[in-house]
Amino acid sequence: MSREVWYAIPSASLDRCRATLPAWRDMGYRVAVLQNRERGDIPADLTVWRDAYPGWAASINELCRNVIPRDAAIVVSGGDDMLPDPNHTAADIADAFFDRFPDGFGVMQPTADTFMNATEYCGSPWLGRAWIDHAYRGNGPLWPAYTHNWADHELRWVAGSLDALWMNDGLAQRHDHFSRSGDAPPPYWSDTVAPADRADVETFIARLWQNFPLHEANGRAIDPDRLRADYPGTAIRYWQTRYGRHHSTSDASTAMTERLADLASRGKRRVLIYGAGTETRLAGDALMAPPVDVVCLIDDDERLRGARLWGFEILSRDHAISINADAVILSCRAATPALEQRAAPFAERGVEVLPLYEPAPAEVVHG
Known part of the structure; x- marks a missing residue:
């Protein structure tokens, strides 16, 4: 199997791709992008166009399944507003990944950049080939029903509950989210992501309470008692604060x-x-x-x-x-x-x- 590491993302912005993707390529990553909303030349090895945004998780699943070579050892995801760790090449991090997950069945999330409580989810995960091929009963590395938010929370808790998660505080993948600099939300966020947030968090809570149906992989399944004991209630508090704050x-x-x-x-x-x-x-x-x-x-x-x-x-x-x-x-x-x-x-x-x-x-x- 090739030790190539691919950075695979959906994007609705040519400008952001042109600003951030060269940094990934400079550190040894190959790049695949599912474009929507804005179509044009970007510094990527492979691109595919979709007329409508399939959702973050569904986009990654599609890139892993249909675009990136099947022999790629690792796929990293995130967004067009993220940057690679500046101190370690893709090959160096891949070596550490396989030291931790020799069979490739694993998820690694760099956590040194703690912006937006990033230690609570896998917003820019490293996905091993065995995880890509076998997670969710072989249907893709992520659960595809989310529009944008909360799929990364599910990934964190499914991988963690299957003992296939490494929250690596030695690596930083900087997230230059628009809120970090106080900018206004971009149009794609206002039109697509924000309106779906309530449905996304409710999907997460419902699936959490049902032990994330169809998550099984490689004969492994979540221990419901362990999941309930470990989960800190982040999504429930978020829902109550944002959508139920006027009620008891x-x-x-x-x-x-x-x-x-x-x-x-x-x-x-x-x-x-x-x-x-x-x-x-x-x-x-x-x-x-x-x-x-x-x-x-x-x-x-x-x-x-x-x-x-x-x-x-x-x-x-x-x-x-x-x-x-x-x-x-x-x-x-x-x-x-x-x-x-x-x-x-x-x-x-x-x-x-x-x-x-x-x-x-x-x-x-x-x-």
Whole structure:
């Protein structure tokens, strides 16, 4: 196998590629770029064009699978705003990598540049050929469902949980992110990355709670107890701060936990949750390992069709009505007459319909 080291990235900026890629080539890396948004000549050995951004993880998977030679020993990734370690050549670092991972099944993240809490994820990882070929059951080195953010967090925790991670504080790959110099976000970030951040972090949290489905590689699988003990809760705190900061998670989580436990105790095994809004988003803790089979979420917002929240598919009421279910939870602060009317067809089919929250005493009507 060739000891070539490739730097492989997606890019939407000709200027940034022209500014940073020569440094990688000077240190002995070959370069492959998946271009989108801006197309033109750049200092790369191989380029491929895509009309739309496939996402950071999916771009790397494609470059590894279809563009970079299959005999390349290591692929390094990151972005067009990163620079190589200035004190060690690609060959020197590759030697150290294979000293640590002789079979090439490993991920190494330089951590000497700690900007943006970079020690918590693998934002510019070194990927060994065996990792590329066997991770995620042979489907690529990264999970491709993220638009941009949080795929690097999943890589850090999957590789770490499989004992295939080296967080190397002896190397620095500087990240010249626009926020480092106080610049405004570039158009691609505002148009593509930022709008997808909430969905990306929720994808990460859902997959974390499900032990990162389909992550297995080389006969290795994550120990769920170890993962839960080791994970510091970064994504959950981030979500609560950025997207749930005006709400308390405790009420929703407690109420959902109690509702699901009650249904389980009464033999109600297949449960639908009606509402993919605030209360369901805040009840993520309760949906981590529910005691019942949460079949799907239901929401009347057409924009959510086919989306997922906490790992559960969001369906329309008309689609969900045909599902064999034992109960439907109305996940909202207070069930309105309109929502109760929307849920009435479930009750007519013999499915128990109940609110997330117990009604306040003043709301109880005694017959």
